[in-house]
Amino acid sequence: MFSRSVISTARRAATSQSFRPIARRAFSASIVVRGGKHAPAETGPGVSMNLADIKSSNDLFGPGAQPGTVPTDLEQATGLERLEILGKMEGYDAFNMKPLDASRLGTMENPILAQGFGEEHYVGCTGFPADSHLTMWLTLSRTRPIERCTECGNVIKLDYVGPADAHNDAPEDPKTMADFVKKEYWYN
Known part of the structure; x- marks a missing residue:
């Protein structure tokens, strides 16, 4: 009985003239x-x-x-x-956001070029043919401009287009296992 009287009181209060909304529109x-x-x-x-x-x-x-x-x-x-x-x-892509050439497999003699303005550039390889493997992220830098994808063997090279005198104080690349490979096996 008590619950019915509370509900009916609430209905009457909501419809009474004394109840006025704060704002009539959004x-x-x-x-x-x-x-x-x-x-x-x-x-x-x-x-x-x-x-x-x-x-x-x-x-x-x-x-x-x-x-x-x-x-x-x-x-x-x-x-x-x-x-x-x-x-x-003005029709100019300031950060060159178009995808890289995926119509061919990059080789050491003819790598796929990735333009970069900074000291490092990260490139995602999805394989050749396109989307044949998950994205493998490659780090290109001015000191190591060429990287090879470990999944498909695609070779990508950094094409630095920034100012020549920029980043002269950049830190040296951290040592990786590639630093301990004999010099005759290095690719340039």
Whole structure:
């Protein structure tokens, strides 16, 4: 008997006129756009809108959104993300994200080239023909630019395209078992 009276009281309280909801509509629908036009973007340092304007890392800051608006990816992006977006807008893939050539097996005489900007570059080999084995991750570096996949024998070589004087203070590669192989068996 007690449980029935509690349920009926709760129903009456929920439908009574004294019960008023805090918000009659969702907060996400409460944005108001006035005027319909955005103010022109600022110009000057830090507000680069194309790749040619970028001279230093300070130029990789977006202007942000105008008050009362939601920023676009271009307006709020900074750093490397902004560089990537600006490059894509001009049809340039800043980080060379296209897959490597998988139409052939790389050999020591004719390796598959992987462009890299840094001291090390990680490449995933899925075999030849493509997807014939699980991904094997190979580490290419400027001191060891050639690696061979242990599953399929595919040879991949680092094609360094960064600045020539960069990374002069890079640490020496750690010793591996490959360092103890006789010099006549090394591949160059």
